[in-house]
Amino acid sequence: MSNRTFTIVKPDSVRKGNFGKVISRVEAEGFKILGLKKASLSQKQAEGFYAVHRERPFFKDLVKYMTSGPVYVAALERDNAVAHLRKIMGATDPTKADAGTIRKDFGESIEQNAIHGSDSDENAKIEIAFFFAESELM
Numbered sequence: 001m002s003n004r005t006f007t008i009v010k011p012d013s014v015r016k017g018n019f020g021k022v023i024s025r026v027e028a029e030g031f032k033i034l035g036l037k038k039a040s041l042s043q044k045q046a047e048g049f050y051a052v053h054r055e056r057p058f059f060k061d062l063v064k065y066m067t068s069g070p071v072y073v074a075a076l077e078r079d080n081a082v083a084h085l086r087k088i089m090g091a092t093d094p095t096k097a098d099a100g101t102i103r104k105d106f107g108e109s110i111e112q113n114a115i116h117g118s119d120s121d122e123n124a125k126i127e128i129a130f131f132f133a134e135s136e137l138m
């Protein structure tokens with residue numbers, strides 16, 4: 001089990017001025033921020049990042065949404081990092097997310113759901129490498 005995961009504070013959060021509130025929740029859960037940057041995803045980056053979903057009916061809209069404004073990307077460290085971040089994020093659909101989760105409190109819809117978190121150690125590694133060189137993590 002790795003102690004790293006990767007997050008994106010998504011465009012809806014940044015647009016609404018919720019970046020600070022979202023990242024505070026993450027820090028309050030004991031995650032250390034190994035690397036953090038603001039980014040505007042290109043269409044190619046968004047398509048690549050969500051390539052597993054390319055056959056899904058929502059893919060085109062997802063790419064449009066993820067390129068609709070700046071995001072913050074971060075590499076995070078904590079014990080049980082992947083599962084714990086997913087737990088505090090809540091379900092994909094904010095209306096189905098547990099009370100007190102990030103998506104329940106800040107998500108707009110099943111698409112505009114405030115935050116991304118890696119779903120496995122393997123994907124966390126791939127996603128961190130997508131945005132950060134190892135030398136940028138500290």
Ligand code: ATP
Nearest residue numbers: 053058062091092110111112113115116117118119
């Ligand atoms: P993420 O990968 O962003 O952390 P997730 O793992 O909870 O979210 P996935 O199934 O991987 O959910 O879907 C990736 C993203 O695609 C979702 O976060 C959401 O923005 C969008 N999405 C998922 N399902 C739908 C849907 N049915 N309609 C519209 N958008 C969707």
Ligand code: MG
Nearest residue numbers: 116117118119
């Ligand atoms: Mg996912």
